[in-house]
Amino acid sequence: MSKSVTHTQIVSYTLLFGLTSGMLYFLLYWFEDLILEWSKRGGWYFLVPIAIAFTFSLVHGKFTGHFWDLLGVKAKSDNS
Amino acid sequence: MELNFIDLGLTNILFLFIVGFVGGLVSGFIGSGGAFVLTPAMMNMGVPAIMAVASNICHKFPKALVGAVKRAKYGQVDVKLGLVMGVSAEVGVLIGAQIQEHITETFGKAGSNLYVSTVFVVVLAIVGSYVLRDAWKMYYSGNADKEEVGPVARWIQSIRIPGTMMYFKAIGAEISVLFTIPLGFATGMLAATIAVGGFIGVPAMIYLLGVPSLMASATELVIAFVMGLGGTIKYAWGGFVDIRLAMIILAGSLFGIQLGAIGTTYVKPYLVKVVMGVLMILVLFSRGIVIPVYLAELNMLFTLDPNTATWLKDASFVILILALGVGATIVLHGLWSGYREHLRELALVTTTTAGVMRMETALTPLSPFGRFERLLLVTDGSEFSSGAAREGINFAHVCKSHVYALSVVGNGNEALAMPVLEKERQQALANLQHLKTSASQVGVSCDSVLRYGVAVHEEILTEMENHRIDLIVMGRRGRSGLTQWLLGSTTTKMLGQAHTSLLIVPKAAPAIGKRLLVAIDGSRYGDAAAAAAGHLMKCWQASLTVVTVVTEDQPKQSAEMADLVNQTVRLLQRDGIAAEGQVIRGDNPAAAIAATATAKGIDLIVMGTHGRTGLDKWLMGSIAERVIHLSECAVLVVKF
Incomplete structure (x- = not known):
């Protein structure tokens, strides 16, 4: 993350990605039966779990990164 | 194959979330880990084995x-190295899985389990012990920041096979892919067999290719990504995810x-090896104790009571969880102590000791490194503190310090009978009075303090704070080995917890003031020791030897450390202090320092300490502490 990111921006990013991540997990729960049915079919339906995994890693990964940042847990740098 | 998805309860969700967190923590640090707990954990919940793996x-x-x-x-991260090894690892995974299937078909599930456990034990015993030994050597080399490329890696880097050479930034050199491909393949094979390819991939990158530990563990994540994606496609195609x-x-x-x-970003490279080595050894135990179960199931050698077999399997799973917990604890501890260290470094960045030595200003007396105005002389009246009493008063006389003589009564005897306690108190008072008299005879001002307490080190720390002490002087008990490890000593605790410098004097130590030795290692702690030694040289007309230790297996460091010693000697000489330098060779820095001091007839060793406490210290010990136990003369440990 660039050094110019302000605290407000960090809070905004954390909330944005946190809410999106929460929504994704809610959708996974809501469409549980359909998703499991597709997963079970195999074959080209392999794309379903792969696509879900990539999407979650992108959104939830961003959220967790900003989460620790917000708590002040940052990587060591010469001017931190 | 028809498989059913399980119903997920809140307890299972929470358990998977927590194990996922701990596994992720370890993976983020060493590049792998967690998988060996998650698969059996899901199977315990009723998830079919293939679905748990998928x-x-x-x-x-x-x-x-x-x-x-x-x-x-x-x-x-070296993405290129990760991709090259990742692709070959993928092939290893496919072949490893086929071998597994073949063994399962031929010998059944127990045969497969026995094969997996045996591979676990053999591979982890060899690699785990090597990694731990290397971490230990790195730590005791006196420069835990530096990693040397091993002889095998140097040899592999020197081999040039036309048409196969590829440059990798992690190595900083070209290397033949004919070496990286088999390594990736072995990583994949092991991943297919024991679910933790990183246990072979990371050590292979470090010791065979010459990749630094932190880069190897980070690059392993690229390999894990490639292998994980390939594996997921395979299992998702079958509908098992x-x-x-x-x-x-x-x-x-x-x-x-x-x-x-x-x-x-906060730890030294050796800690990656510590976490990996400790995990490997614990996982080895976990798999090792179930080998008799599988042998019995195959009717080989002996039979086993079903209860014993269940107990051994449960114990194995508990040790797996424990292994992950221990790994995560070391990671969190490393992060926390590294973070605090970083904050201290930032605070001290403008007041390096070299600067203090070069620039004598009106503020110099404010420097804590050479200030010995208030001494706390700890005594119990025994023969062990006789040397400390003698040299403490001598030190105070030369440095014009004020002495606080402290005795602690009731140590370890909360239920001490009153007459016994009273007798102890009278003896302590008499001893303090004797010290006070001895001090006044040489013109040293002295106050006596008697405290009651069970934990002596806590009483000393309290007095240290009360009187803003600059130096604590104390004796050395003769404990060593197991007793020392189990009980610890007041000296050890003080080394870890006191914020001020310590002078440890053995009972038969020679009188301080003729030959001083200061040990430096290029760190700011070593610089602080040099600054303190320089200050003491202005009190005593003594000779001063500046030494540093270079281990036999790090010849490249020799010239660098010689420069460091010469620079320190020059700075001291510029300050009007007669000093000479010496680079010592030896595998054990503490033993080398103590032996040099004895050979040169040194009466005071001055050194810094990295001030490790808790888990770090338990794992690695302290060089200063070892010097204290090995040396025949007094040791001044400079702290700040």
Whole structure:
């Protein structure tokens, strides 16, 4: 993350990605039966779990990164 | 094959989230880990074995992706090396899985389990012990920041096979892919067999290719991503992935992997090896104790009571969870202590000791490194503190210090009978009076303090704070080996907890003031010791030897350390102090320092300490502490 990111921006990013991540997990729960049915079919339906995994890693990964940042847990740098 | 997805309860969700977090934390740090607990944990919940493996691997590749991106930001990832090894690892996974299937068909499930456990024990015993030994050597080399490329890696780097050479930034050199491909293949084979390819991939990159530990563990995440993606496609094609399980684990593991990755920016490289080695040895035990169960199931050698077999399997799983917990604890501890160290370094950045030596200003007396105005002389009246009493008063006389003589009564005897306590008190008072008289005879002002307490070190620390003490003077007990490890000593506790310098005097130590030796290692702690020694040289008209230790297996450091010694000697000479330098060679820095001091007839060794406490110290010990136990003369440990 660039050094110019302000605290407000960090809070905004954390909330944005946190809410999106929460929504994704809610959708996974809501469409549980359909998703499991597709997963079970195999074959080209392999794309379903792969696509879900990539999407979650992108959104939830961003959220967790900003989460620790917000708590002040940052990587060591010469001017931190 | 018809498989059913399990119903997920809140307890199972929470358990997977937490194990996912801990596994992610360890993976973010060493590049792998967690999988060996998650698969059996899911099977315990009733998830079919193949679905547990499939769901585990499906959480692994997005986790590795996030970890690799994070660590790439810190410049720790060699993407090219990761991809080259990852692709060959994928082939290894496929062949490893086929071997597994063949063994299962021929010898049944017990045969497969026996094969897996035996591979675990053999591979982890060899690699784990080597990694731990190396971490230990790195730590005791006196420069835990530096990693040397081993002889095998140097040899592999020197071999040039036309048409196969490829440059890797992690190595900083070209290397033949004919070496990287088999290594990747072996990583994949092991991943297919024991689910933790990183246990072979990371050590292989470090010891065979010459990749630094932090880069190897980060690059392993790229390999894990490639392997995980390939494995997920394979299992998802068969319809075996329970995406709910994978995403719950991922929810926890992404919190963990971010934290583990951040942790790598605060620690020294040897800690990666410590975590990996400790995990390997604990996992080895976990798999080792179930080997008799599988042998019995195959009717080989003996039979086993079913209860004993169940107990051994349960114990094995508990040790697996314990292994992950221990790994995570070391990572968190490393992150925490590294963070605090970083804050201290930032605070001291403008007041390096070299600067203090070069620039004598009106503020120099404010420097804590050479200030010995208030001494706390700890005595129990025994023969062990006789040397401390003698040299403490001598020191105070020369440095014009004020002495606080302290005795602690009631040590370890809360229920001490009153007459016994009274007798002890009278003896302590008499001893303090004797010290006071001895001090006044040489013109040293002295106050006596008597305290009651069970923990002597806590009483000393309280007095240290009360009187803003600059130096604590104390004796040395003769404990060593197991007794020392089990009971610790007041000296050890003071080394870890006191904020001020310590002078430890053995009972038969020679009088201080003729020959001083200061040990430096290039760190700011060594600089502080040099500054303190320089100050003491203005009090005593003594000779001063500046030494540093270079281990036999790090010849490259020799010239660098010689420069360091020469620079320190020059700075001291510029300050009007007669000093000489010496680079000592030896595998054990503490023993080398103590032996040099004895050979040169030194009466005071001055050194700094990195001030490790708790887990770090338990794992690695302290060079200063070892010098104290080995030396025949007094040791001044400079702290700030």
